[in-house]
Amino acid sequence: xxxxxxxxxxxxxxxxxIRTPRLLVAAIWLAGVSALVAVLLYLLGAHEVxxxxxxxxxxxxxxxxxxxISLAGEETTRLPAIIPRPLAIGLVAASILLLAWMLAPxxxxxxxxxxxxxxxxxxxxxxxxxxxxIVLIFAGVLGVLGILAEERPVEKPGVEAVQPGDAPADxxxxxxxxxxxxxxxxxxx
Amino acid sequence: MFNLVPLVIAFPVAGVxxxxxxxxxxxxxxxxxxxxxxxxxxxxxxxxLLLALIxxxxxxIVSLGEWIQVxxxxxxxxxxxxxxxxxxxxVVTGVGTLIHIYSxxxxxxxxxxxxxxxxxxLFLAAMLLLVSADNFLLLFVGWEGVGLCSxxxxxxxxxxxxGEGWRxxxxxxxxxxxxxxxxxxxxxxxxxxxxxxxxLNFADVLGQAEETLAVGAPLATLISLLLLLGVxxxxxxxxxxxxxxxxxxxxxxxxxxxxxxxxxTAGVYLIARTGVLFALSPVAQGMVVLVGTCxxxxxASIAVGQNDIKRVLAYSTISQLGFMVAAVGMxxxxxxxxxxxxxxxxxALLFMAAGSVIHGVAHGFGHAGRGEAFDPQDMRVMGGxxxxxxxxxxxYIAGALALAGLPxxxxxxxxxxxLLVAFEHYPLAYVALTAAAFxxxxxxxxxxxxxxxxxxxxxAAAHAVESGRYMLIPLIILAGLxxxxxxxxxxxxxTLGGWLEHTTHEAEAGAFNAGVxxxxxxxxxxxxxxxxxLYGRRPVGERDPLEGALFxxxxxxxxxxxxxxRIVVRPYNCLSRLAAGFDRTVIDGAGLRxxxxxxxxxxxxxxxxxxxxxxxVAGIVGGLLIVLIIVxxxxxx
Amino acid sequence: xxxxxxxxxxxxxxxxxxxxxxxxxxxLIKVIIALQIMVKGVVLALVAAGSISGQINLGQSLAxxxxxxxxxxxxxxxxxxxxxxxxxxxxxxxxxxTLRG
Numbered sequence: 001x002x003x004x005x006x007x008x009x010x011x012x013x014x015x016x017x018i019r020t021p022r023l024l025v026a027a028i029w030l031a032g033v034s035a036l037v038a039v040l041l042y043l044l045g046a047h048e049v050x051x052x053x054x055x056x057x058x059x060x061x062x063x064x065x066x067x068x069i070s071l072a073g074e075e076t077t078r079l080p081a082i083i084p085r086p087l088a089i090g091l092v093a094a095s096i097l098l099l100a101w102m103l104a105p106x107x108x109x110x111x112x113x114x115x116x117x118x119x120x121x122x123x124x125x126x127x128x129x130x131x132x133x134i135v136l137i138f139a140g141v142l143g144v145l146g147i148l149a150e151e152r153p154v155e156k157p158g159v160e161a162v163q164p165g166d167a168p169a170d171x172x173x174x175x176x177x178x179x180x181x182x183x184x185x186x187x188x189x
Numbered sequence: 190m191f192n193l194v195p196l197v198i199a200f201p202v203a204g205v206x207x208x209x210x211x212x213x214x215x216x217x218x219x220x221x222x223x224x225x226x227x228x229x230x231x232x233x234x235x236x237x238l239l240l241a242l243i244x245x246x247x248x249x250i251v252s253l254g255e256w257i258q259v260x261x262x263x264x265x266x267x268x269x270x271x272x273x274x275x276x277x278x279x280v281v282t283g284v285g286t287l288i289h290i291y292s293x294x295x296x297x298x299x300x301x302x303x304x305x306x307x308x309x310x311l312f313l314a315a316m317l318l319l320v321s322a323d324n325f326l327l328l329f330v331g332w333e334g335v336g337l338c339s340x341x342x343x344x345x346x347x348x349x350x351x352g353e354g355w356r357x358x359x360x361x362x363x364x365x366x367x368x369x370x371x372x373x374x375x376x377x378x379x380x381x382x383x384x385x386x387x388x389l390n391f392a393d394v395l396g397q398a399e400e401t402l403a404v405g406a407p408l409a410t411l412i413s414l415l416l417l418l419g420v421x422x423x424x425x426x427x428x429x430x431x432x433x434x435x436x437x438x439x440x441x442x443x444x445x446x447x448x449x450x451x452x453x454t455a456g457v458y459l460i461a462r463t464g465v466l467f468a469l470s471p472v473a474q475g476m477v478v479l480v481g482t483c484x485x486x487x488x489a490s491i492a493v494g495q496n497d498i499k500r501v502l503a504y505s506t507i508s509q510l511g512f513m514v515a516a517v518g519m520x521x522x523x524x525x526x527x528x529x530x531x532x533x534x535x536x537a538l539l540f541m542a543a544g545s546v547i548h549g550v551a552h553g554f555g556h557a558g559r560g561e562a563f564d565p566q567d568m569r570v571m572g573g574x575x576x577x578x579x580x581x582x583x584x585y586i587a588g589a590l591a592l593a594g595l596p597x598x599x600x601x602x603x604x605x606x607x608l609l610v611a612f613e614h615y616p617l618a619y620v621a622l623t624a625a626a627f628x629x630x631x632x633x634x635x636x637x638x639x640x641x642x643x644x645x646x647x648x649a650a651a652h653a654v655e656s657g658r659y660m661l662i663p664l665i666i667l668a669g670l671x672x673x674x675x676x677x678x679x680x681x682x683x684t685l686g687g688w689l690e691h692t693t694h695e696a697e698a699g700a701f702n703a704g705v706x707x708x709x710x711x712x713x714x715x716x717x718x719x720x721x722x723l724y725g726r727r728p729v730g731e732r733d734p735l736e737g738a739l740f741x742x743x744x745x746x747x748x749x750x751x752x753x754x755r756i757v758v759r760p761y762n763c764l765s766r767l768a769a770g771f772d773r774t775v776i777d778g779a780g781l782r783x784x785x786x787x788x789x790x791x792x793x794x795x796x797x798x799x800x801x802x803x804x805x806v807a808g809i810v811g812g813l814l815i816v817l818i819i820v821x822x823x824x825x826x
Numbered sequence: 827x828x829x830x831x832x833x834x835x836x837x838x839x840x841x842x843x844x845x846x847x848x849x850x851x852x853x854l855i856k857v858i859i860a861l862q863i864m865v866k867g868v869v870l871a872l873v874a875a876g877s878i879s880g881q882i883n884l885g886q887s888l889a890x891x892x893x894x895x896x897x898x899x900x901x902x903x904x905x906x907x908x909x910x911x912x913x914x915x916x917x918x919x920x921x922x923x924t925l926r927g
Contacts, residue, residue, distance in 0.1 A: 003829045007836040014840055014863045018847040023855050030859050033840070037866045041889075044833055046873040049886045049893075053869065056893055061862065061900055068904035069855060072911040079918060081850040082803045088849040091810045096842040098817040102824070103834055121883040122890065129887065133894045140898035147905040800926030802857065802919040806848045 003043055010036035021078045027065035034058035048118045190241035191249040193234050194268045194321055197278060200231045201314035205307055212303035221293035224306035228289045228313060232282035238275050246272060246691040250323050250392070257326070261387055269323040269391060273692040276526065276685075277320035277458055280533045284450045285313050287663035291541050292442040294659030295548065305345065305440065312338035316451055320458060325379045325389040328459075332375065332423065335452045340365040342443035343436045360435035367432035371422015375459075378415035381408070395465045404469050413466050413473030416459060417480065424456030424510050426484045431750055433507055437499040441544030444499060449506050449540050450533040457510070457529050460517040464693055468520065477518025482618045482625075485511030487747065489628035493635065493735075494743025497566050498543045501636050505592065506536055508625055515622065516607040519614055522693040523678065523686040524606040530685070531599035531674045535591040538667035542585040545656040545664065546571070546640060549578050553652035563649065568636065573645040577653045580661050582641050584668040589637050591671040593630040593713045596706070599674030605706045606678070612705050626709050630716030638724040833874035840867030854907040854917040858900055865896040 010033050017029035034057035042050035081088065122130060204227030212220050242248060248271035257264040268274075289309060296305050315334025322328040344361030348354045379389060385401060385408055386394045402409045420426065425433035436448045447453070460467060460477065467474050485508045492504035509532050516525035551565040563570065575582045591598035594605065604626060611619040645651035655661070678685035680701035723734040733740060742748070797808075840863055847860025869889045876885015907917060914921045 003832040007832055007839075010836065010866075011839050011843065014843045014866075017859055017863060018843060018851065018856070023853065026856055026859050030862055033863060033866055037836075037840075037870055040833060040836065040870060041873050044829060044873050044877050045882055046876070046886045046889070049869070049873060049889045052890055052893055056897055057862075057866070061897055064901060064904055065855070065859070068908055071908045072855065072917060075853060075917055079852040079920075082801055082852065082920065083807055083849050085850070087807070088846055091807060091814065091849065092842050092846045095810060095814050095817060095845065096838050098814070098821055099841070100838055102817070102821060103838070116883060118883045118886055122887045126884075126887045126891075129891045133891055136895055136898055140901055143902045144905040147902070147909050798926060800923035802854075802922065803849055803852065810845065810849065 003040060006036055006040050006043075010040065023069045023074055024066065027062055027069065030065070031058045031062040034061070190237060191270045192251055193237055194251050194270050195253060196234045197231050197238075197282070197321060198268075198314050198317050200227050200234070201310045201317065203227065204310035205314065208303055208307045208310065212307065217297070217302050218293055220303040221289070221296070221306050224310050225286060225289035225293065227310060228282060228286040231313065231317065232279070232286050235275060235278040235282050238270055239279060242270070242272060242275055246688075248272065248275075248691070252323075262383065262389070264324055264326050264389060266327070267323040267390075268321040270321070271692045272688050272690075273458075273461060273526070274321050276530070276689065278317060280454075280530055281313065281316050281320065281451050284533050284537050284667075285309075285316075285446060287666055288442050288446045288450070288537060288541065291445075291544075291660050291663040292440075294657045295442050295541075295544055296440065297657075297659075299440075301345070305342075305443075308338055308341050308345070309443070309446065312342070312447060312452070316455070319455055323391055325382065325391070325394070329372075329375060329379065332419075332455065333372065335447070335455065336365065336368045336372065336423070339368070339436065339447050339452055342447060343439040345439050345443065357438040360432075360438040364432040364436050367429045368422045371419045371429055374415045374418025374422065378412050378419065381412045381415060385412070391462070395463065398465045398469060402469050405471060406469065409466060409469035410472050413463075413470045414476060416463055416466070417473060417477055420456030420459055420477075420514065421480060422456075423459075424453050424514060425507050426456070426480050426511060426514055427487065430484060430488065430507050431753060434500050434503040434746070437497070437503050441499065441540060441547065444503075445537045445540035445544070448503065449536040453506065453510055454513065454529045454533070457513045457517055457525055460514065461522045461526055461693060464517070464520070464522055467518070474518050474520065478515050478615055478618055481511045481513070481515030481518055482615075482621045483511070484508065485515060485625040486621045486628075489625040489632065491743055491746050492632040493628060494740055494746075495632075496568050496733075496744075497564075498546060498568050498571075498636065498640065499540070499566055501568075501632060502536070502539055502543060505539075505629065505632065508629065509536065509592075511625070512604065512607050512622060515618060516610065519610050519618075521607065521610040523683075523689050524603065524610055526689060527678045527685050528600075528603035528607060530677060531591065531603040531671070534599060534667055534674045535588040535671040538584060538588040538664060538671055539592065541660070541664055541667070542581050542588060545578065545581040545660050546574060546585075546653075548656050548660070549574070549581070549653035550649050552654050553577075554647075554649035556652040556654075563647075565649070568639040570647045571640045571645070571650045571653075572643045573641070573650060574653055575641040577645075577650075578655045580655060580664065584661075584664040585637065585641065587668040587671050589633045591674070592633050593716070594626055594709055595713055596710060597675060599671050599677075601706075601710070602675035602678060602680070605709060606680075608709055609702050609705050612702065623709060623712060627712040627716050630713035631720050634717045634720030635724050638720060642725060830874055830878055833870050833877075837867040837871035837874060840864065840870065852919050854910060854919055854922075855904070857919065858903045858907065861903070862896070862900060865892065868892060 013029050013032035013036060017026045017033060020026045020029065035054060038050045038054040038058065041053055116125065204224050207223060207227075208220050248269065250267055250269050252265050252267035254266055255263070256266050289306070292305065292309065296302050299305065312335060315331045315338060317331070319328055319331025319335060322331060340361045343364050344358045346354060347358040347361070349357060382394050383389055386397050388394060398409070421429045433448055433453065437444055439448075467477065488504045488507035488511060492501050492508065495501045495504060509528070513525045513528050513532070516522075516528060547565050550571060554563055554565060587598070591600040594600045608619060608622055608626070611622055645653075676684075745751075797804075844860045844862075844864025844867060847863065848857060851857050851860055869892055872889045872892065873882070873885045876882045876888075879885075910922065911917055
């Protein structure tokens, strides 16, 4: 019963995270989901993952969200969905039901639990995964640095030719994309 | 010595390249002098070949190497030096050189002075290739080359203002297209020859002809008639003669060189060269005589009704070409080529003298002040030029008398030789040709009287001036040749006949017939007298003394152009419009409709590309759903 | 109803909620939150699968990898969102429709 109530609480938190119009509140609801899932994981016997989920998912990620929201600014306006609601619900329901139907016959008996310990699995049997994680972390750091780099003033000599003022006055809305592209290129240069 | 023959062609080619490369950098007369010297060098080489031939009259074939080697077809760059080809070379380079010199004066001040001489040299190269080639394909190269130069020179003043440039270029296109019809005939004749003889070399084709084909064989007739079609195109015979009068749109030296003295005689040369084939087909020979005779008479009659000084000469040329074609059709190659040579002298002279007249009158017009629209080629604005342009007048007289065939000038001997052969073998042709000779005397007398006698009918004519020495010296030389040219083949001596005998194997040295000569001379004098009665005694104004239904028909050239317009040009235009419509609606339409379908598909598919994140996710979920359904269905099965 | 069934059901429900969020939400940061919710469901599913097949530690190690990857996705996504906000002045995904065909 404990699991069921924990699950219901996690689902409630998730729904609240989606529903609330305030970003900061949504991030906190997400932290709640993360914490409850961590407890569920612990109850399932996955102690290590539970700890990691709690620290990373509920801790680090939430901090990041708060940081990002403070940078980007709070937007509380509730925008109407672009996709018609029945269509969205229908798509979600259909795919979840199909997945559930595939998962349904999971009553196979648990296999013998003669397994290596978590550390052995992670560091020896799945060492390639570990390596990939390290690479991924580096890539992520570099990506964030690239994205968050401040827009430097343009200094190249040939730039006069592509000053925004030179753009044709009767520009079509479609051409905005190219303008963004070219400004990105300028940045790179 | 015979190995010099490639030089005859190489010199003009060098002239073309020289003037092309440096022509823009050197001053005006220099390019013309270069071209003239080049032409003179070619003439000198021709003279050397002539000297070599005198000691060794059978000639030689000079080969420079292979050109095409495909299957059974073997074509080489080989040139034939024999009495016929050297005679042609001498005429082409000799008259050509004089015309080059004349052009230096005539084209003075023209914006495209150098280009004109490049064309002239190019023409010489092509024409000499034509007459010296040793196989039909090489001959065809020259044949096409002279056609090209003719086109370029007719349309030389394509940019004159006031619609005249358009008329000039139209005339050039007309000449090119009419020639193309004839060229197709020559090409088909070559195919047939290769089919029958397996070769295109003169020696193979002409040597085997008598063994392979019997007299009157259909194949011989076919080949000969196809050759005749080629001749009618190039030599302006019925039915393809209509291009030559319009070709007078070109500068007068070009008319003299190409459309009077040399290129148009290529057809006569071709028949003389392939005489063996024509001899095998009496039907074809009859056709040649018929075409030549009809052309001679028809063109002479039209010349009577023309008022443009150059057009009279153009129809006169067609008529004289008809004489030559008729002569070679009768097998009288010597007579035909004799007339070709003398005609080259006096017709080049007449054209260049006419050019001098036009020059003088245009100059006089400039002096007399501007007035109403003025055509310096219209004989009705001239008159009384005898005293203004004495040298031009006297040389013109020499050419005109030679053309009319008065003894002892060149035209008398050559024309009478043709009439004599006709008298002996083709009585009907004799009557027609004699009538043509009478008309010839009449129209040339009419022209002289309208141009040189009486009083100047306009200020322009009254102020006309004599041309410069570049133009007059060639005139004087040609006038001399026109007077004494008959000595080439005097009755009883037959220098030219004996000379050509080595090549053409005909040499039908007819005895001089005082009756035939007397009749034609009397008729010529009668023509002169008649012309004097009508045109000499009182000034000719707007109204021609001959005015009437018949004269109207002559002035309108028997409506031949209008007839061709009805039966050829308009149906062709209709067909073109139909084809264009088919092309636009069906062929292009298919592509267009396909393109429009693709555009529609793209526009339709474009709706899905909203660029909005949510819809992208929806697309992903949709794809996931499809995969899931497939997996589930696969598991259920 | 074993704990495993509960975990599997929870995984599916969280996945569904996250998916719906992806479809319906227009704020970029909330889209990332929806993505996070989906991933929580998947972590749960992985551990549950490991538990069912008796290879709980394999499931755990995969889950760790997933958490790391997901965290990086969140970090990069948030950085992007910040930059989008700077450039377009809004977090509305509709404003980002420059790829519209």
